[in-house]
Amino acid sequence: MQQLTYDDVEAAERRIAGRVRPVTVTRGDQGRRVWLALEFLQHTGSFKARGAQNFLLAHAEAGTLPDAGVTIASGGNAGLACAWAARELGVRATVFLPETASPVKLARLRSYGAEVRLTGREYAEALAACEEFAAGSGALASHAYDHPLIAAGAGTVLDEIHAEVPGLDTVVVSVGGGGLFAGVAVAARERGIRVVAVEPEGSRALNAALAAGHPVDVPVASVAQDALGARRATALAVHAAAYEGVRSVLVSEEAIVRARQHLWDDRRIAVEYAASTALAALDRTDGDRIAVLLCGANTDPSDLVEQPSDA
Structure with a gap:
């Protein structure tokens, strides 16, 4: 298996x-040495x-972009990103999604011109x-998370956060298939930063892989499964999770x-459940200078509940 290195990042x-847009970082709640990395502004x-x-x-540099374009399977966000990047390069994109995909994501995908x-x-x-389509059409198969180029690209956000938070010692990140986690963990290891890998209790592909010692299939049943719904974690993530300073945490649906809801009430930020999954582990995270990645x-x-006014 090809390993991911900091040289790749x-x-x-x-x-x-x-x-891409440099990540915006802002202070968290008063009284805590916490920062929020607002990568949802990407x-x-x-x-x-x-x-x-x-x-x-x-692939463009290597001359390996086929006329049939690129194809990807996604819970939504990876498909959006692939379709957008393909449009930027004038490349066709065919995106496969489960029928449970968010209507918001479907509408945006079509706005990027993807099939x-x-x-x-x-x-x-x-x-x-998607794999069957790629084999028959000759389209370049991308992946939502299980590829070194995908994980390395995702990992670039860690160095940006580190530059904005001098002395950063801990970063908290949500995990689905593990591409973001793998890239962040590789970059964090280079910087001596601890990583907390957070998953829903009902979608725990990385946690289960660590228990088994290798990637395994898991059932998926979570409010965050449209983005954190991978049945199996990438081996890149399992390898990165073995680094010293990495901790796997599971959080409940209620958390x-x-x-x-807290992000909405406190800051008028409306994020995906996948993003709030990382924040849900904050009370179980130790560190003097902590960054929570809102992905x-x-x-x-x-479905965000409007709280009664204090007026």
Whole structure:
């Protein structure tokens, strides 16, 4: 298996420079040495734009972008990023999503000019259809998380956070298939920064892999499964999770919902459940200078409860 290195992250930083938005970092709640990394302000509404740009630009440099374009299976965010990056390069994109995908994400995908195909109820079913399409059409198969170029691109956000928070000692990140975690963990190790890898109790692909010692399939049943719904974690993430200073944490559905509502009540930030998953682990995170990565905001905010006014 190809391993991910910090050299890969540095190469991605050079490749995507000027093509993605630098992450915005802001102070968290008063009385805590916490910062929020607002990566949901990224192009397409999530960190996935980084990996998609790195993947397509690397293939463009190598002359390996086929006329049939690129295809990807996604819970939504990776598809958005792939479609956006493909449009930027004038490349066709065909995106496979489960039928449970967010209508918000579907509408945005089509706005980027992608061909959208809905297949099955889970990401794994969409992935199987995507692989069949790639084999028959000759399209370049990208991946939502399980590729070194995707993970390295995602990992570029860590160096940006580190530059904004001198003395940063801990970063908290949500985990689905593990591409973001793998890239962040590799960059964090280079900087001597601890990583807390957070998953929903009902979608724990990385946690289960660590218990087994290798990637395993897990059932998926979580409010955050549209973005954190991978049945199996990438081996890149399992390898990165073995680094000293990495800790796997599971959080309840109730904690995820509560954290999302808190961001709305306190800051008028409407994020995905995948993003609030990281915040839900904050009370179980030790550190003097902690950054929580809020990874995406492609969500329908209509289910956020409006609290009574103090007036």
